Amino acid sequence: MRVDDLNRRTVLQALVAGGSAALLTGCGASGPPPTASPAVSGTGSAASDRISITDQRGKTVTFAQPVTRVVTIPMPSASLLVAVDRSAEHLSAMHNASWVAMRDGIMGTMFPRALELPHDIATQDFTPNVESVRALNPDVVIQWSDAQLIEPLENAGLTVIGLTNNGKQEDVDAWVTMFAAMLGKPERAIEIKARSDHELDDIKSVAAGRGSAGPSILYFNRFTGGLKAAATNTYNDFYIKLVGGTNPATGQDPLPGTGMVGLDVEQVLKWDPEVILLGNFDQAMPQDIYSDPVWQRIAAVRERRVYKVPLGGYRWDPPGQESPLMWHWLSDIAFPQARSGLRGKVREYFRFLYDHEVTEDELNRILWTAANAESANYQQFNAA
Incomplete structure (x- = not known):
């Protein structure tokens, strides 16, 4: 698929609009189904572009340019951000459980800078340490959508993207799409989803046979x-x-x-x-x-x-x-x-x-x- 031949805004909106509202557990706190289908607009391909993202609780956040400092609290989001970015340069801090997975897996070998980042910015149940997060001066904080987890951050003046803990593959597609958009790399969402869809079809075909x-x-x-x-x-x-x-x-x-x-x-x-x-x-x-x-x-x-x-x-x-x-x-x-x-x-x-x-x-x-x-x-x- 040639990204240059596509209207990126249309493609990205279509990618995320298919996100399921079914509840997912197994990677963090549970939250309510999204009130609106998450969507993004803007290419983020130049500093003058405005990037708007409607997160999985239905709230729209806007960035004047691609983000460069991201704090992640949900456990999957730190490594997911690195994968979308192919770099740990824009990751500023993460949940301790995310850091442990990087240390015990090979993410720390591939991106050693990630192991040097703060990882004490939230409790085990994802309650944020607001002052620690504010001190990092992030462009955006990624958090589960539960109001009690997000409101302390927003009340402190921080920009937050809320993720719901959903269970279908469409939810991973939604996370990838939002992360790619805010990083100014919308084509990565298209590439990752295309490959994932191919593998999903392959598994389904083998199972059916x-x-x-x-x-x-x-x-x-x-x-x-x-x-x-x-x-x-x-x-x-x-x-x-x-x-x-x-x-x-x-x-x-x-x-x-x-x-x-x-x-x-x-x-x-x-x-x-x-x-x-x-x-x-x-x-x-x-x-x-x-x-x-x-x-x-x-x-x-x-x-x-x-x-x-x-x-x-x-x-x-x-x-x-x-x-x-x-x-x-x-x-x-x-x-x-x-x-x-x-x-x-x-x-x-x-x-x-x-x-x-x-x-x-x-x-x-x-x-x-x-x-x-x-x-x-x-x-x-x-x-x-």
């Missing part, structure tokens, strides 16, 4: 210190079903409530999931389950189908710029291959997102090949 049902897959957002699993209205439930699996937490005996819901081992024993996914919000590894006698009666443990979810430029378990890679990884987990093509896809995606050539050692880190080595069929992701 299978003649057998997929395994039951249970995702743990938290494992140590109390179990929390992905219930209804989560991105995790979306991609489990996308690849052809089933989620016992949303099946015939579902967990009550939405989002990440607490549960006990007895409920997991009752479901007897065939695959267990361990997320990147705590330090749990497959060996922790394999070595615990309590879990031995569960099919996923008996068949050695417990897996640590990859951690790349950001965690793959919540929505983000690397979600298409998660779809492919999970598809191969659910329906193992003799040899997965995922390593090649990661290389291509990292060139596209970060202009970074991934090494074999980095691929092993991203895919947790050592931690997952004792799990069934994981050799499909090893280097050739």
Whole structure:
């Protein structure tokens, strides 16, 4: 697609207008559905252009020129901004959980400046430290749309873009579009969405062509210190079903409530999931389950189908710029291959997102090949 042949304003408005109002949990605080479809206008291609963005709570903010100082509070937004920008130069501060993912993944290797940035600007529940944020003199603050999280910032005179914690892929498209617009790089939104759409169509096509049902897959957002699993209205439930699996937490005996819901081992024993996914919000590894006698009666443990979810430029378990890679990884987990093509896809995606050539050692880190080595069929992701 040639961006020069398009009316950028029309394209960007169309990209974001398709954003879903369905609730997403799994990457932060939940918020109300947007009151209006987010939209952007202006190209941001010159300093004289005015960039207007209607965020996911329906409020319009306007910039006289592309932003250069951005503070991000929602966890996915720091790495997403870097991916859209292909740089950490315009990121001024982030939530500590975002910083931890950069430190533990390879974002800090690709963009070492990011690890030097302040990351104490909000509490664990995203309540902002307003004075710390003001001291950074940001052009804009990215925050979840909950009024109690945004109002203290706006009352302090700060410009805020509100994100809703929605669960469809359209929500990631909306975030990318808004970030690209405010950075003066609207063409990046078009490129990222086009590639994501291609991968989504590919996954859907492969899933539709299978003649057998997929395994039951249970995702743990938290494992140590109390179990929390992905219930209804989560991105995790979306991609489990996308690849052809089933989620016992949303099946015939579902967990009550939405989002990440607490549960006990007895409920997991009752479901007897065939695959267990361990997320990147705590330090749990497959060996922790394999070595615990309590879990031995569960099919996923008996068949050695417990897996640590990859951690790349950001965690793959919540929505983000690397979600298409998660779809492919999970598809191969659910329906193992003799040899997965995922390593090649990661290389291509990292060139596209970060202009970074991934090494074999980095691929092993991203895919947790050592931690997952004792799990069934994981050799499909090893280097050739």
